[in-house]
Amino acid sequence: MVQIVHYNLFDRVGADAFAHYEAEHNRLITPIVGFPMLIEIATAVILLWMTPPYFPKSAAWIGLGLVLVIWLSTVALQIPAHQRLLQGFDSASYRSLVSTNWIRTIGWTARGILLAYYANALLHRIHPS
Numbered sequence: 001m002v003q004i005v006h007y008n009l010f011d012r013v014g015a016d017a018f019a020h021y022e023a024e025h026n027r028l029i030t031p032i033v034g035f036p037m038l039i040e041i042a043t044a045v046i047l048l049w050m051t052p053p054y055f056p057k058s059a060a061w062i063g064l065g066l067v068l069v070i071w072l073s074t075v076a077l078q079i080p081a082h083q084r085l086l087q088g089f090d091s092a093s094y095r096s097l098v099s100t101n102w103i104r105t106i107g108w109t110a111r112g113i114l115l116a117y118y119a120n121a122l123l124h125r126i127h128p129s
Contacts, residue, residue, distance in 0.1 A: 002029075003105040007098045011089070018089040026082055037074075041067050054125055055118050066111040073103040 013021045044067045048060040081097035084090055 003101050010094055015089050022085045054122055059114060063111055063114055066107045070104045070107040
């Protein structure tokens with residue numbers, strides 16, 4: 001939703017209101033995404049440390065790798081772009097934010113598919129057809 005809808009509307013806010021809009025975006029989005037991201041990295045480490053027998057260790061490593069890519073992208077690309085945008089709308093920073101956020105979007109989608117696949121496999125072990 002953020003990638004497809006929210007970020008794509010940033011360039012429609014208007015130059016006069018943009019710095020305030022960006023500050024409010026950061027203030028409101030941080031608790032919504034920050035805490036779940038902490039839980040996500042913690043559970044990825046726990047899953048690697050306590051890998052269930054039905055869950056391949058390689059899948060746990062891939063999942064943790066995807067989380068690390070997401071965090072690296074967040075720290076190295078998205079946060080700096082948001083910091084620049086706090087000064088006001090800048091077309092280059094905006095384009096950078098939208099284009100590099102695909103890294104996180106793809107990472108979260110891939111991780112979701114990976115975990116959904118193994119959750120489905122677990123359900124079929126518990127309740128075979």
